[in-house]
Amino acid sequence: MFLEGKKIVVMGVANNKSIAWGAAKAMKAQGATLIYTYQNERMEKQVAKLADDKDLLIECDVTSDESLRRAFATIEARAGKIDGLVHAIAYSKKEELGGNVSDISRDGYALAQDVSAYSLLAVAKVAKPLLNKGAGVVTLSYMGSVRAIPNYNVMGIAKAALESAMRYLAAEFGKIGVHVNAISAGAIKTLAVSGVSGYKELIKESDNRTADGVGVTIDEVGETAAFLVSPFASGIVGDVIYVDKGVHLT
Ligand SMILES: NC(=O)c1ccc[n+]([C@@H]2O[C@H](COP(=O)([O-])OP(=O)(O)OC[C@H]3O[C@@H](n4cnc5c(N)ncnc54)[C@H](O)[C@@H]3O)[C@@H](O)[C@H]2O)c1
Numbered sequence: 001m002f003l004e005g006k007k008i009v010v011m012g013v014a015n016n017k018s019i020a021w022g023a024a025k026a027m028k029a030q031g032a033t034l035i036y037t038y039q040n041e042r043m044e045k046q047v048a049k050l051a052d053d054k055d056l057l058i059e060c061d062v063t064s065d066e067s068l069r070r071a072f073a074t075i076e077a078r079a080g081k082i083d084g085l086v087h088a089i090a091y092s093k094k095e096e097l098g099g100n101v102s103d104i105s106r107d108g109y110a111l112a113q114d115v116s117a118y119s120l121l122a123v124a125k126v127a128k129p130l131l132n133k134g135a136g137v138v139t140l141s142y143m144g145s146v147r148a149i150p151n152y153n154v155m156g157i158a159k160a161a162l163e164s165a166m167r168y169l170a171a172e173f174g175k176i177g178v179h180v181n182a183i184s185a186g187a188i189k190t191l192a193v194s195g196v197s198g199y200k201e202l203i204k205e206s207d208n209r210t211a212d213g214v215g216v217t218i219d220e221v222g223e224t225a226a227f228l229v230s231p232f233a234s235g236i237v238g239d240v241i242y243v244d245k246g247v248h249l250t
Contacts, residue, residue, distance in 0.1 A: 001109075002230050003039050004031035007079050011037045011060065011123065012140075013045045017137055017190045019140055020088035022218025023225035024050070030226050035079055038072055039089075048073035053168045060120035072126035081132045084229030085122055087139040087200030090116040090192055096154040098197030104154050113153045117161035124169050124180075136229035139166055140221075141182045141240060168240030175199055178235050181228050186216035186244030210245035220245075 008027050012020035013036055026036055037060035038047045047057055056078055060071035075082065092115075096108040120139050131137075143149065144156030145163050163182055170180035187206035193199050207215035224243045228235055242248050 001029075001031035002232060003027055003083075003226060006032045006082045006083035006230070007035060007081070008032045008229055009035045009075065009082055009127070010035065010086045010088075011062075011115075012086070013038065013047050013050065014043055014191050016050060017218065017226075018088065018223075019185060019190065019218050020086060021050060022191050022220075022222030023086045023088065023138075024222070025219065026226035027084075027229070028052075028080070030228040030230070032226075034141035035075055035082070039221065044190070044222065056145045062122060063114055068122055069127050076130055078128075081183050082127070082130045082135065083129070083132050084136045085123070085127055085138075086229065087120050087137070089119055089153065090140070090158070091157050091194065092116065092158070094195045094197075097195050098151045098153070101153045101157075109154055112158045113161055116155065116158040117165055120162060124173070128173070128176070129177070131173075131178045132233060134230075134231045135178045136232065136233055137173065137178060137180040138225050138228045139182045141166075141178075141184045142187075143242075143244065145183055146183070149202070151199075151202070155196070156250065161249075166240075167238045168236065173182045174237050179228075179234050179235075181236055181238065183221060183224055183228065184240050184242045184248070186210065186220065186247050188216065188221070190218075193208050205248050206244070209250050212245065213228060213243070213247075216243060216245045217248075221248070 061067040092112040144152035145159035
C-alpha cells in the first residue's frame with residue numbers, strides 16, 4: 001500500500017458521487033489516513049455518512065480567509081504535518097453556465113474565479129507550513145480550460161486560471177519538495193456538473209467520445225489522484241494529467 005502512514009487532506013466531498021470521494025476511497029485503499037474538509041453544515045452531514053470514525057472532519061469555506069486559517073490550524077493541532085492534499089472545489093452561479101460568454105457578469109466572473117481558481121492558492125498558503133517533504137498536491141480541472149465547450153463558459157475560464165495557478169504553485173512548492181499537479185477529468189455526473197445547462201448532453205457527448213464509449217468514473221479519477229499525491233509521482237511537477245479515457249484526443 002503506497003500511502004501507508006500518510007495523512008491526506010481531501011477538500012470537496014459533497015456526496016458519494018463527488019470526484020473527491022473517488023479520491024478518498026482510492027487513498028484509503030492505499031492505507032492513507034484522511035482529513036476531510038467540508039464547505040458548510042449541510043455538507044458535513046453528507047461527509048459524516050461516508051467517513052470512518054477515525055477520519056477528521058473539519059469545516060472550511062474557501063471564500064473566507066478566516067475559515068481557511070481556522071481549518072488548517074485545527075488540522076495542525078489534531079493531525080500535525082500532512083503528506084498530501086486534494087483540492088476538488090469549484091462553484092459558479094448557474095446563470096453563468098449557459099448562454100453567451102459576452103454576457104458573463106462581473107460578479108459572476110469574480111465568484112467563479114474566487115472559488116474555483118484562487119482557492120487553490122489560498123489553500124496552498126495555509127497548507128504550506130504543514131506539508132511534509134515528498135508530499136503531493138492535486139487539483140481538479142476540465143478540458144473546458146483549453147477548448148470552448150458549449151455552456152461551460154465562466155468555468156472554462158476559471159479552469160484556465162486554475163491550471164496556470166497550479167503551474168506557478170508547482171514551481172514554488174518544488175523548492176520545498178512538494179509536487180503539485182492537476183487532473184483534467186472527463187465529464188461525470190456530479191452535483192457541480194448539474195449546474196451547467198444541457199449537462200446531460202455534455203456527459204453523453206463525452207461518454208461517446210471515450211476510446212471505448214464508456215465514461216470515466218470517479219474511481220478512475222480517484223486512483224490517479226492517489227498516485228499523484230504519493231511519492232511515486234515526485235517526478236511529475238506542474239502537469240495536467242488527462243483522466244478522461246481519451247476524450248481530449250478527438
Ligand atoms: N464532474 C465533472 O464532470 C468534472 C470534470 C472535471 C473536473 N471537475 C472538477 O472536479 C472538482 C469536484 O467537483 P465534482 O464534479 O466532484 O462536484 P461536487 O459538487 O461533488 O464537488 C464540488 C465541491 O466543491 C465544494 N465547494 C464549492 N464551494 C465551496 C466553498 N466556498 N468552500 C469549500 N468548498 C466548496 C462543494 O462543497 C463540493 O464538495 C471541481 O473542481 C470540478 O470542477 C468535475
